[in-house]
Amino acid sequence: MHIGIIGAGHAGVEAARVAREAGAAVTLFSAEDVLPYYRPRLVALAFGHAELSGIQLRPADWYTAQGIELRLNAPVTALDLTNRTVEAGGVTQRFDGVIVATGALPVLPPFAREGSPAVWPLWNAEHARRIRSRVRPGGQVVVVGGGILGIESALRGLDAGMEVTIVELMDRLMPAQFGARASVVLLRRLQDRHIHVILGHGVKAVSADPQTARLTLDDGHTLEAELCLVSVGSRPDTSLALLAGLDAGRGIVTDHFLQTRFAGCFAAGDAIQLEGLARCSMKEATTQGKVAATNLVAFLEGRSLQFYQAETSPLSFRAKDFEIYSIGHPGGVGYEDHLLDGSTESVIRTLVMKDGIPLGVQMIGSREGFDEYAAAVKRGHA
Template identity: 35%
Template sequence: MNTAAQPPVGEKVRCLACGEVFDASISVCPVCGASGEWLALYVPETNAFRRESEEIFLIVGGGIAAVSAAEAIRERNRLCSIVLFSEEAVLPYNRPMLTKAMFDSLAEEALAIHPRSWYEEHGIYLMLSKRVVSLLPEERELVTDDGAHFHYDKCILATGASCFIPPIEGTGLAGVVAIRSVTDAAAAARRAEAGQNAVVIGGGVLGLEAAWALKKAGCHVTVLENSPRLMMRNLDAAASALLQAAVEESGVAVVYSAQTDKINGTETVESVTLRDGTVLPADLVVVSCGVRANTALAQSAGIETGRAVVVDEHMETNLRGVYACGDCAEFRGVNRAVWPVAAEMGACAGANAAGEAAVYAEHPVPFTF
């Protein structure tokens, strides 16, 4: 039994597993699912830098990198205007919880990083259901899909990433989903009725989390992993064996060294065929094969990109006054595309956009289930 004293009301706690900070009222980390003993009292660092100005900061994106950037700017500048553009219709939310909470509450208030009142209190204007289609660096403007133009003094790109869909026949069938948004998770949950067959293509963290959620919902679940063991790039053989044992104990089946040939069905998925001829019945297929950075907006503006948007140690791109952070950014040739890194990059981008000279420092990236 955990006998540790509970933090006072109004305090903050940091999750020692993923590094995120929350109100002390939580008992389980809403990002990584770590239990209460992993939550420690958080004492925020005092930031002495201030630059009060009436600049306009436009942030493109609705994830943790965007929110962290906005928060960092507001901490340093109380007079500026901050506008955050998100393509989704809901408040910025804890995206890692999508595969964990697929059959729990996907309601906005349950997943939101901050309640709507937080943005109002911090003077951060949310432009939801707004897609930015152009960045005009000469004019220092963003253009949205309805043709509106917005001037900026500093711009931060936090456009995130999209699920990679491998070139497999049948990925467009109804019942084939890649979980990246609340809408995706809800679609998967609607199709996953007890007794149905679910196939998960990809045995990484998110794929396994989706598999466990589907199994708990009563589905017969098979994970297709193209490597000879689970998470070969992240775990040594001994750790991978422990993970495999836990997966098998949960009742989830795993096919190793699996090569998916095609997904079968007329309009709706019916089965999955492997290259060795094995046919697996499937009422639902979850594709979890990694992500690719969203770089189209940056590329169209002449910003340097590699696998993602190239940034320096200040999170600034090759265009002065334009920053990038989170899943859409790469630093020193590496695109991490994980939540804790996105939060840190966003905070660094926001600090520097506000005028500070913060230097991004990489930290070890935890993996949690």
């Protein structure tokens, strides 16, 4: 039994491990030219707080020892799911089963698509390398996007000795996770560290000057920085899946066994949508990689498949004395927002409820009781 796995991120590497353990021969295709790594550590890598060798998922000899054929720098360019063939680097291979784990891509607003060497998203090791070449103490970085990745980038930039500005289109930080009260505390904490935050404005244009990014905001204001880091979200990478005829809306469509509509083709990780939702979570991608491999082997051996139950993962971020935790609904009109014990000027603990049911919890600066509230929120969503 020979299994081809496309994409060597968290889902793909875990799928390879599990398939190999189950006795399959495994070929793992990676579009990148470096060993698979912990993607969440890219921010540390980009700002010089980690090295690529220190963030690898597995050492090079692990793949050899496991008998996994890892093909780096081998983007899969064609996938024929009727004949189960995969083409990469001009070579076509036939497999008994295939797992598509192509991950996600950063969303790029038009100003970020013009190829300015000062403007980068942060989604892979090459982006981190490009960003790092522009990081220097005393330099300026503008982070476009006030989500968790933007905030981590801002804090890392600050630690690298840079002057940092965050530009967020919405009127509050982390709008997808935080209600107004928690966002205000977050804003205050960033401002206390001399991070400049501009809310309620978007970037309209960026000049293509190779040395400096000159940003024009929608109100005409301009900003200059050696580095503009764009962090405005991600979307499943369905390009290959669509070419191969797989169903893909928000992501590759799978059932609860992580099967696609083609027999013998499973999918896992950020690339998929389940129950109409695309998720972006290392933990879920890893679990899905495991389930997809287990199920593909079971399918090929004619055994019954394991049901995959999607879980709402909490957001958990810690950097020095900066702690952010959230799960569930951010709240707003129509929701009750309860302040929990222990909230102060700089610490916030809120519970979002509707009709007496806990639907979200947000904490900054304190983690006390988070797991219990998160469990209640998960029950509330069930």
